Every structure is written in structure tokens, then in C-alpha cells.
Amino acid sequence: LMDEAYKVEFGNLDPYSIYTPYCTESYKKRRALPQRSIKNMLVHQSQGYDPCSKDYAEIYFNRPDVQESIHANGTGIPYNWTACSNKLYDNWQDNQ
Numbered sequence: 001l002m003d004e005a006y007k008v009e010f011g012n013l014d015p016y017s018i019y020t021p022y023c024t025e026s027y028k029k030r031r032a033l034p035q036r037s038i039k040n041m042l043v044h045q046s047q048g049y050d051p052c053s054k055d056y057a058e059i060y061f062n063r064p065d066v067q068e069s070i071h072a073n074g075t076g077i078p079y080n081w082t083a084c085s086n087k088l089y090d091n092w093q094d095n096q
Contacts, residue, residue: 028055058081062081
């Protein structure tokens with residue numbers, strides 16, 4: 001419900017950078033690097049804000065090898081890691 005309200009209110013605006021393009025599949029394809037070399041990564045970073053960085057982070061931090069290497073999700077939570085989530089807030093029990 002909140003996701004739908006957010007989409008209606010903001011539409012295709014990135015609330016963190018209203019002057020850059022919104023992250024879409026076609027934008028991701030245009031920004032894809034042909035090779036992941038250090039030189040290409042530095043050029044990519046120097047181009048400024050990437051509206052898809054949240055998507056890239058979510059893909060990366062949900063990889064089992066990454067979670068294992070940073071000792072994350074040791075309890076096997078049944079949902080993916082996201083940059084912003086109400087799951088923790090909605091289920092916090094310390095104040096009761």
C-alpha cells in the first residue's frame with residue numbers, strides 16, 4: 001500500500017536527486033559497463049550520481065556469498081535485504 005502511494009505521489013522522480021533520470025531498465029542497460037575493470041569502474045564513478053545505485057546494492061547484498069562473507073542473515077530471514085524497509089520498524093518488540 002505504501003509503495004503504491006509513493007509511486008502516485010512521486011511518479012518517476014528520484015527523491016534523492018530530482019535533476020537526474022529515474023532508474024528504469026532501459027537506463028540500467030545504457031549505463032552497463034562492457035567490462036568490470038578498475039579503469040571502467042573509476043570512469044563510471046566519476047560520472048556522478050547513478051539513480052540505480054540502490055538497485056545495484058540490493059542485488060549485491062542479497063547474494064548468498066556476500067551475506068556469508070559479511071556474516072549477515074545468519075538467522076535466515078525470509079525476505080530480501082532492502083535499502084529502506086519497514087519490516088524492522090513494524091516488528092520491533094523492545095518498547096512493549
